[in-house]
Amino acid sequence: MEPEGVLRPHSLVELSMRRIRHEILSGTLAPGERLIEEQLTQRFGTSRAPLREALRLLGQQGLVEHLPRRGVRVAELSRADVDELFGLRDVLERYAVETALPGVTDLRDLAKALDDMATAVEQDDPYSENEAHRRYHVALVALAGHRQLLLVYEPVILKLQLYMAANLRREAEVRAPSEGVERHQRLFDAIASGDPALALDGLARHGARTYIG
Incomplete structure (x- = not known):
């Protein structure tokens, strides 16, 4: 039996995007909160490659920010x-x-x-x-x-x-x-x-x- 919240193989990038986007826009993930790849891959049951692509695309949408040497966090708007x-x-x-x-x-x-x-x-x-x-x-x-x-x-x-x-x-x-x-x-x-x-x-x-x- 799969752990709760694990994503199935089809379109892992898209599914990861939807899951993170939902958590950001529902307030589960707060503005400025760091997104830890290791934690997300464990929760979603996926590898780092589709997760990183999902985060890259979410960055293009303005929902997350990639900070040099500090990883990824939920975007904050001034x-x-x-x-x-x-x-x-x-x-x-x-x-x-x-x-x-x-x-x-x-x-x-x-x-x-x-x-x-x-x-x-x-x-x-x-x-x-x-x-x-x-x-x-x-x-x-x-x-x-x-x-x-x-x-x-x-x-x-x-x-x-x-x-x-x-x-x-x-x-x-x-x-x-x-x-x-x-x-x-x-x-x-x-x-x-x-x-x-x-x-x-x-x-x-x-x-x-x-x-x-």
């Missing part, structure tokens, strides 16, 4: 990093909405992410809520049908996901769980109107700093 990333996110999303509207009618991906966010809140599942939140914003930018824009945008939202995961836990302490869903529903309704001015106003209201520092 206040300046967060402000710069939110600024980039806002500029790119505004461009996406300006490009997409009027004319876009297929909002299925955006609606699905919103539904998943609501379900995660109902089930008290912060990890799934954070993942649905990321997919919502990616779907919003994808409305523009602009491949290069999406390629630029996705690394920004991935790096922000680390901050947003911690922020969701802070929000839960001071705000109603449904508040985040309602905020995204208002933005969805503004986009669904097809009115560019209304959608941009909804985006500006949504993009105002509603996050807890």
Whole structure:
């Protein structure tokens, strides 16, 4: 019988990535915490080669940091990093909405992410809520049908996901769980109107700093 948590052979890199990513974004692994290869290989039942590749890819996503002679740790974002990333996110999303509207009618991906966010809140599942939140914003930018824009945008939202995961836990302490869903529903309704001015106003209201520092 395999030890609990051991990963099976198929796509060990992908499985290792998912496991570590889940632990980071669920708060099991805290920002700044060191990731010890020996401990992870024992827990996952895998060798160092796929684990190192998984950590390399997670580094590209901005979730872990490789420090010279000090190994790997969960990434930490400074206040300046967060402000710069939110600024980039806002500029790119505004461009996406300006490009997409009027004319876009297929909002299925955006609606699905919103539904998943609501379900995660109902089930008290912060990890799934954070993942649905990321997919919502990616779907919003994808409305523009602009491949290069999406390629630029996705690394920004991935790096922000680390901050947003911690922020969701802070929000839960001071705000109603449904508040985040309602905020995204208002933005969805503004986009669904097809009115560019209304959608941009909804985006500006949504993009105002509603996050807890």
